[in-house]
Amino acid sequence: MVRKLQFIGFIEPAKRGITKPLIIQAKGADGVRETVFLKTLAGYADRPEAAGVELFTTLIAQRLGLRAPEPVLVEVPTKAGRLVYDAPAHAELLNQSAGLNFGTVALGNDWKVWLPELSTRSFPEEMVERVLAFDALIQHTDRSRDNPNLMWKGQVLAVLDHEKVFGYLKLSDGEAQPWRRFFQARTVARHVLYSAGRRLAHPDFGKQLWESVLELELEGGFDECHQSAVAAFSSSKVDLARIRAYLSTLAANAGDFFDYLKASLQT
Ligand SMILES: Nc1ncnc2c1ncn2[C@@H]1O[C@H](COP(=O)(O)OP(=O)(O)O)[C@@H](O)[C@H]1O
Ligand SMILES: [Mg+2]
The missing domain is CATH 1.10.1070 (Phosphatidylinositol 3-kinase Catalytic Subunit; Chain A, Domain 5)
Known part of the structure; x- marks a missing residue:
């Protein structure tokens, strides 16, 4: 039901967002690459339960007929922050978020x-x-x-x-x-x-x-x-x-x- 993707690279920090989302490249088991807005586990700070809430509610929204970007699960490897050169705070969040993270497939530049x-x-x-x-x-x-x-x-x-x-x-x-x-x-x-x-x-x-x-x-x-x-x-x-x-x-x-x-x- 929810696609699982592998983190493959960092693109840039998202321009907005208190959780400091990262725009990343991720790859599915079928090799398909997606640009994803990744909301790291660490980015939710003292609300580790937020990722589950976010996934639940986004799925509900879609099933009720609202348009929402596709929620995905992104497997972040350990020390993925090494691939982030120019955004130290985001690198740190990635390093603290090894494992499955919540993300949504980028809607595209025309949105x-x-x-x-x-x-x-x-x-x-x-x-x-x-x-x-x-x-x-x-x-x-x-x-x-x-x-x-x-x-x-x-x-x-x-x-x-x-x-x-x-x-x-x-x-x-x-x-x-x-x-x-x-x-x-x-x-x-x-x-x-x-x-x-x-x-x-x-x-x-x-x-x-x-x-x-x-x-x-x-x-x-x-x-x-x-x-x-x-x-x-x-x-x-x-x-x-x-x-x-x-x-x-x-x-x-x-x-x-x-x-x-x-x-x-x-x-
Ligand atoms: N899938 C997406 N496609 C395009 N833009 C997105 C997507 N997800 C997030 N964004 C952009 O990034 C911003 C921050 O994401 P958001 O989920 O609101 O994080 P936060 O909880 O930190 O506010 C959004 O307000 C939106 O502008
Ligand atoms: Mg927001």
Whole structure:
């Protein structure tokens, strides 16, 4: 399901990113070479569980029909930092990250970083809605105006960077409407697509994505994505039981979730 590649060389540091991603060359078992944005284990610093979360959530995004760069596993040999000559901090991160690391295949130079002042008017409304609904559902807090984690090409949006998700689940354990804390923190108003969402809000906003979530759960997709994350990263702490409990609470009271989502887009 998730391709495994071998690190073969360093290209350059990524221009953005708190985890200091590296753009590298990697090779598959079939000899195919890919340019990959590598997020090193060491780059996640004191959050070793982040790689598993990122893999799980990126796979879920793809299965829900969002465009996301292909997640891959990159085997980094020991002392790979020796191949990095002009970026000492990145060399050090590589040296500390021997083993399997998370990466995504580079989208290509014709993709651009989304800027908050751009208009979504030429993009399919359903695509904009899906990104907003997905981020609300998984409590994604890292697609804000100052850090979009969103790219575009033509009329397509691609989402990336999914390590900061479900941050409000633990806090709201056992609550009847556990999503309310996420909305009350005004996370939606900081979203890079917030104003587009305001314009597009309609009575059934987000419900198509929710139906896809239910279908994915029925076909065992959450389990499969979770297994991929755990198999790749033993430090993965994706709490599928808690996520599942949250989704069943939501299923029982979806109206309240969508009311909050729409209200968040209207304030
Ligand atoms: N697969 C990819 N294709 C193209 N650009 C990418 C890809 N992955 C990451 N990037 C670029 O690198 C930046 C940093 O990656 P990101 O996953 O956001 O790392 P961080 O968690 O450190 O913010 C992104 O904002 C984006 O501009
Ligand atoms: Mg980022």
